[in-house]
Amino acid sequence: xxxxxxxxxxxxxxxxxxxxxxxxxxxxxxxxVLDALxxxxxxxxxxxxxxxxxAMGICGSDAMRINGVNRLACKSLLRDxxxxxxxxxxxxLPVIKDLVVDMAPFFAQYRSVMPWLIxxxxxxxxxxxxxxEEREVFDDTTKCILCAxxxxxxxxxxxxxxxxxxxxxxxxxxxxxxxxxxxxGQRLEILNEPDGVWRCRTIFNCTNACPREIEITRAIGExxxxxxxxxx
Ligand code: SF4
Ligand code: F3S
Ligand code: FES
Numbered sequence: 001x002x003x004x005x006x007x008x009x010x011x012x013x014x015x016x017x018x019x020x021x022x023x024x025x026x027x028x029x030x031x032x033v034l035d036a037l038x039x040x041x042x043x044x045x046x047x048x049x050x051x052x053x054x055a056m057g058i059c060g061s062d063a064m065r066i067n068g069v070n071r072l073a074c075k076s077l078l079r080d081x082x083x084x085x086x087x088x089x090x091x092x093l094p095v096i097k098d099l100v101v102d103m104a105p106f107f108a109q110y111r112s113v114m115p116w117l118i119x120x121x122x123x124x125x126x127x128x129x130x131x132x133e134e135r136e137v138f139d140d141t142t143k144c145i146l147c148a149x150x151x152x153x154x155x156x157x158x159x160x161x162x163x164x165x166x167x168x169x170x171x172x173x174x175x176x177x178x179x180x181x182x183x184x185g186q187r188l189e190i191l192n193e194p195d196g197v198w199r200c201r202t203i204f205n206c207t208n209a210c211p212r213e214i215e216i217t218r219a220i221g222e223x224x225x226x227x228x229x230x231x232x
Contacts, residue, residue, distance in 0.1 A: 002024060003024070003027050003036055003078055003083060006087070007022075008020060008099075010097065012097065020086075023040045025040065030079065032076055033073040033087065036085070037050055050100060056074060058145060060146050063090050063148055064090060066087055070153040090149065092158050093152060103148065106151060106152075110146065113164065113168045118175070119182050128180040137179075141170045141177075141214060141219050143214055144171060144174070144214060149210060150216055151167045153209040156201055164199075166220060184226075188223070192227055197227065198224070200224075202217060
């Protein structure tokens with residue numbers, strides 16, 4: 001198939017404003033958007049800048065806005081995208097160049113919820129045991145690959161970049177509901193702040209954007225409930 005790619009280009013060192021670059025690519029329907037972007041970069045315009053690593057949906061580095069929806073370029077088949085594909089950087093983070101955004105604010109929000117196990121007790125000789133049922137409570141939120149597709153598709157985040165965002169709440173959820181962790185109270189206090197979980201207006205864009213199909217809005221709801229009913 002022949003595909004027209006419209007890619008939002010911007011080099012802050014020489015462009016005054018972003019512009020659309022147009023490229024034609026011959027591809028197989030089963031090729032991914034990432035393959036088409038590689039083709040442009042390798043054979044048509046080496047200045048095109050994008051971020052990717054694993055090329056198989058694991059590292060989370062190639063989240064982009066493709067045909068107006070946040071997706072991973074390496075998981076988006078051209079046959080599902082139509083004959084013209086628009087590709088833009090994810091919204092709400094500063095653009096460094098073309099499709100590459102500055103992820104530092106995103107990772108600062110991630111760190112703010114203390115995404116690590118907090119347990120001051122001396123570790124047992126072998127391991128901290130957990131039942132299957134206890135593990136099940138937070139299984140879904142362990143799947144996050146920190147791609148930022150959720151946070152950068154959230155209108156509450158677009159409106160106020162200080163909102164901690166769904167990705168950080170997913171990470172907090174993963175530890176708040178872990179029976180081995182003792183830091184739930186601290187994390188809930190952080191998420192109870194004005195830019196915490198209450199900025200979520202249950203818009204669901206995050207859930208629709210997640211390439212790992214995490215039920216993000218549900219996880220956010222569970223954190224809100226934990227705050228309201230002190231179930232922790
Ligand atoms: Fe990406 Fe989903 Fe994690 Fe959000 S929750 S960062 S969309 S994997
Ligand atoms: Fe935003 Fe998702 Fe809530 S899109 S408003 S974080 S449900
Ligand atoms: Fe790693 Fe797409 S390149 S998730």
